[in-house]
Amino acid sequence: MTKRPLAGRDVAPVGLGCMNVAWAYGTAPSRDEAVALFRHALDAGCDHFDTANIYGMGVSEEILGEAIMSRRDDFLLATKTGILLDGERRGIDCTPQSITASLDASLKRLGTDHVDLFYMHRFDPDTPIADSVGAMVRAIEAGKIRHYGVSEWSSAHIREAHAVHPMAAIQTEYSLWTRNVELGVLETTRELSIALVAFSPVGRGALTGAIASPGAFPANDIRRSMPRFLPENWPDNLELVRQLAALAAEAGMTAAQLALAWVLAQGPHLHAIPGTGSVVHFDENHAANNLPVTAEVLSRAGALINQETVSGHRYSPAMNASIDTEDF
DSSP: OOOEEETTEEEOSBOEEOSTTTSSBSSOOOHHHHHHHHHHHHHHTOOEEEOOTTTTTTHHHHHHHHHHGGGGGGSEEEEEEOEEEETTEEEEOOOHHHHHHHHHHHHHHHTOSOEEEEEEOSOOTTSOHHHHHHHHHHHHHTTSEEEEEEESOOHHHHHHHHHHSOOSEEEEEOBTTBOGGGGTHHHHHHHHTOEEEEESTTGGGGGGTOOSOGGGSOTTBGGGGSGGGSTTTHHHHHHHHHHHHHHHHHTTSOHHHHHHHHHHTTOTTEEEEOBOSOHHHHHHHHGGGGOOOOHHHHHHHHHHSSTTTSOSOSSOHHHHTTOOSOOO
């Protein structure tokens, strides 16, 4: 496994997104199952765990604290702030006071005195960037965080924040079927030597080939409102996924592994954090750290599934309104 630099240390390029154990995709695993997953992942060599204060309203952070914080030096810990949830109401707050209070609450839930990488989860248009970054710098000076980053920010705002104080990472959605970063953020991260951490690198499960009918999603699954999973778009997208799975089989891997390999091939500064609540799926994703893939197979995958061939936007109009990243 060739590790890649992120927030001051070298880590496996495929880490673990920790949302699924607490929120978003229907029924979450039990707490015991989630604890076992995190411990299994750490034992398997996963050394990048990414969570957020909103994942289960702190539940994901609490489980991480219980499961693996006794081995704090063995992994990079990332969490996030900035999104406010109150029932169906959703907002963004990256004011200095909110950042500071949120960080302190996260540290308490996690059971640690510092976070390696602390992200502003969304861009707050009502707070000056210098003020938000100033709060991050003060947290660094206090030893509460090692580095800061941002998630779903545009190239222009990334550059503005980086000029105030250098950031370590940008986290945004990036996969074969979501290419928004190619409109500017990807080049910005290359130019400024900032790591790019791709969330949902297997298309929220779609690119695994395991979803036959989104209509079977539970009522609390956030994908039910995402356009690509709706009846008018899913049949066309499913056909693309079936072709991806066939291509992956030819190459001796799974569709998910090929999707992860494609993301990592977009630059040596790329990382991927697929999420799962399953030990089996974790092992499948983690194995992508060591699978060789030819340039020809990667090129065919990229030509098969991309912004031009996929049907539907990644988010509903209401959700997309909160995203700062450049859009097609």
